[in-house]
Every structure is written in structure tokens, then in C-alpha cells.
Amino acid sequence: MTRIPLNKAQLSREKESLAAGRRFLPALDLKRQQLMAERNRARRAAGEARAAAERAVIEAGAAVPMLADRRIDLKGLVKVESVRIGERNIAGVRLPVVEDVRIALRPYGRFARPHWVDEVVRRLALAARLRIEAEVAERGVALLERAVTRTAQRVNLFDKVLIPQAERNIRRILVAIGDSDRAAVVGAKIAKRKRVAHESGEADA
Template sequence: MAVKFQYNKTSLQRQKKDLQLRERILPTIKSKESALRLEVRRVKKEVEDLEAQVEQSIENFDTMTALWSEFDPSLVRVEDVHLETRKVAGIPVPVLGEVDFEVRPFSLLNTPSWYMEGTQLIKDLATVGIQAEVGRLELDILQHARRKTTQKVNLFEKVQIPGLKEAILKIKRYLEDEESLSKASQKIMRAHLDEEKEKRRNAMEAESEMEAIV
């Protein structure tokens, strides 16, 4: 994206102002990018750990297939998920709050003794699964923000700042050349005027000499 400018002092001042603004903002944007990059790495690791935890829990359930075949999964359902918000380098991201479960009443006398523990295991597994899902959403938001910030850093560092510096240099050279030409023209004009004055003075002296002879 080429920098648009004109060869005059007003444009020169505008380019200087734009350059100063970008040079002042760039360190802040780079700090934001660094913070987002670190947070992306942390959240990614957290999500991977949660997903591994879910897979491990499912494998543990598989070893108890005979027991779980007796369990009624409709006894437990997620009633509500409370999401909160935190900011990372100014970017709002979701954070899991409380997860509300509804557990249908069941008879402790007519169900296996491990049913109470089973309902808690289901709730724990669901909570970890929801945490992983919220983490993936958070990761997507952070990765998008990090990519946009990196693009802005590259735009400033590789396009706009060099482009503005080049434009300023071109305008300065043009104005310097224009000033040099103007000074040269003034010298030529002054020399021409001096020459005309000298001619008139010589003519007047010659005329005076002729009058004296006559």
C-alpha cells in the first residue's frame, strides 16, 4: 500500500505527524502481540490437558461398561452454564463460571449403591468437557486477535513506517531542489538586472561625454 503524498510543505508536515504517531504506537502493539502470543500458548496447553482428561475419563468409564449399562444417563442434565469475561491485552475472552446441573430424584433403595457416585462422576466429566469447549472458544478468539495484531505490526514495520520515511525524503529533496532552483533563478535575474543597470549607466556616461565635447 503506497503512501499518498504531495510535493509541498503541508504534505511534509502531515507525513511527519503520521510517522511520529506510528513510531509511538508500535511498541505498544508489539507488547500486545507478545502478551497474546504467550496467552495463546498457555490456553492451548490448558485445552490439550482438558481434552486429555476427558479422554482418560471416558476410557475409565469403558472399563466399567457392565456397571454403566445399569445407569440411567437421563438422571443428570446440564441446566445452565454461567460464563464470565476477562480481558487479555484488552481483548475480552470467556471464562467458565458455575455449571448448574439438574439431577432427577431416584430411589436409593431401588438403585445400585454406586448411583450417587455415578451422578457425581457424570457431573465432573460434563464440567471438564464444558471447560474444554469454553477453552477452545477462548483460544479461537485469542488466536484471531493475535493474527490481527501481528498483521498490524507487520503493516507498521514493513509498509507504513518505511513508506512514510521514503515519502518524507522525497518531499524534502523536491523542496530542496525547488529552493535551489529558485535561488539560482533569483541570482540570474539579479545578474541580468545588474547588467542592465550597468548598460544604462555606461550609456548615460557616454551621453554626458558627448555633450561635454559638443
Template sequence: MKKVKLTKPELKKQKDSLKRFQRYLPTLQIKKQLLQLEMGRILRDIKEINGEIARIKESINPWAGYLAQGIDLSQLLVIDGIETKKVNVTGVDIPVFVAAHIHIEEYDLFEYPLWVDKALEILQALVILTARRIILEAQFRLLSVELQITSQRVNLFEKVKIPEAENAIKKISIHMAEQMATAVGWARIARKKIQAQERK
């Protein structure tokens, strides 16, 4: 803590600072809570997507051996792009999944086995789920950084700035009270001397 001047202007400055810190602190605390709630929701969404992916993978186990037949499905399933938009959450711009633009190339139904249709449908679902998960993970990372900054500010205000201002106000107030008491004492002594002079 820097050295505090024991003056009236410094007392006013410290009181103003304390009011400002006490006004901003609740806003920061609310922001911290909102970030934590949003991050909790994101984690639940990621868990749900992981569950869906696991269920899909489990459902294809009985016929997964067909995929070893050397048919390259990546030539048939084309990802044109993942569309996102920016949304502001408690002061942070985060990406939000809008759509996965995927198309299936035309192929000769007589040239490919029957299971290819179902495999492409499942792969398309897996691509969409994976894209959603990647975007949710990006949201979580961005909000984590903001939560860390906000938590540091809350701690700074709660543990440093507010106690420093309160201590400075207390110190200045005590000093000024002592100065006033000393001034009153000196005034009494001066009055007594004046009265003693007048009696002579």
C-alpha cells in the same frame, strides 16, 4: 502508493502521519505479544484438561462394563446450565467458566446398583471438565481472530504505512532541496545580471 504532492503542507502531513504510525506500532506489537501469551496459556489449560479427562476415563476402564447393564444415567444426572462471565483480554470480550450447575435426581438406592453413585460422581467431573474445555476453545477462537487482525495491522504499519511515509518525506525533502538550489542559482544569475547592468 498514491501520488504525493511535492509541497510543504504535504511534507508536514507525511511527518505527522509517520509520527502517528510510529506511536501506534509499539502498542499494536505489545497487544500481539499479549494475545500470543494468552493463547499459549489457553492451549496449556486445554492440554491439562484433556490429560485429566484421559486419566478419569482410564480409571473407569476396570468397571466400565457395568455401564452396559442398561441403566440410563442421563436421567439421573441433570445439567441445569453452565455459568460464564465476560472478561476483557486486550480489547476482546471472552467467556470465562464460572460454574457448571448440575444436580443428581433422587433415586432409590435399593433399585440401583452400588456402582451408580461412583459413576454419577465421575460423570459430573467429566461434564465440568468438558464444559471448561469448550469455553477455553471458544476463548482461543475469539483471540485467534483478534490476533489475526492485530498481526495484519502490525504488518500494514511496518511494511506499508511507515515505509510509504518515509519515502514520501524523502522525496518531498529532495524536491524542496532541489527547488531551493535552483532558486539560489537563479538568484545568483539575476544578481550578476543586475551587477553587469550597473557597471554599464
């Protein structure tokens, strides 16, 4: 245990530390709860985004069964050209948000490929956009997970370590000050009795 000065100045510092910890802990715990709630929402949103992306690919295959025709070259028809990511602040955590996705469609000869290629291109572009949104949502979940962990650690630090430590220090200092005060009183009484006795002896002489 760290040795601390057992005096009134240290007592004042420990009381201030305890008061600050008790003020700060409820706000910190509220932040932890907010982050946990947002993390849970983000998990659901990321799961829904990932499922939507996978569903778009499956639906593309179901709606356009001709995709199985290997003789038709579909490579490079759809390409993600650029993605603009913004931010939103949730309880002090900056989360990425998809603001814009630009998808380039490679020109293709309509006479060189069957008419259903148009539908394939549309569905592949949608799937690409949804996949990006899912990946960004999952990044947000990871950021929130880390923020929840850090905030929970700080809550535990205040609740389990700093506040109890300040309370113990205050008790130790109060006991030490009480012992010192009693010793001073006893010493003063002894000194007074000696002085009275000495004065009485002088008077008898």
C-alpha cells in the same frame, strides 16, 4: 504510487505520521507478544481441561465396571441445567470464563438400582463439568488466535507499509523542496546579474 503534494505542508504531515507510527509500533508489537504468550497458555489449559474430561469418563468406567451392564438404565441421571459464563480481559480480548455450572441429578430409586449408581452419578457429573470447561477454554483459544492474527497484520502494516511509505515520501518531498530551493536561488542570481547588467548599461549611456 499515490501522488502527494511535494511541499512543506505535506512534509510536516508525513513527519507527524512517521513519528506516530514509530511510537505506536513498539506498543503494538508488545501486545502481539502478550497475545501469543496468552494463546500458548490457553492452548495448554484447554488441552489439560479436555484431557481431564476424557480421563474422568475413562476413570468412571474403570472404577465402576458395572457400567457395561446394559440392563441398568443410566440415561438422564445427569443433566446440565445451566452454565454461567463470565469474562476476563486479556490485552484487550474478552475471554469467556466458566463461573458456575449447575448440574441436575434426576432422582432415582435407590432400591430400584444398584448401590454403585451413586458413584456413577458423581463421576458423570464431574465429567460433564470438565467437558464444559474444556469447551469454553477452546473458545478462548479461538478468540486469541484471531486476535493474534489481527494484531500481527497491524504490526506488519506499520512495519512493512506505513512507516517505509512515510520515509519514502519524506525523501521525495525533501528532494523536490531542495530542487525548488536551488532553482529559486539560481533564478534569483540570474535576475540579479541581469539587473546589474542593465543598471551598468544605463550608467555607461
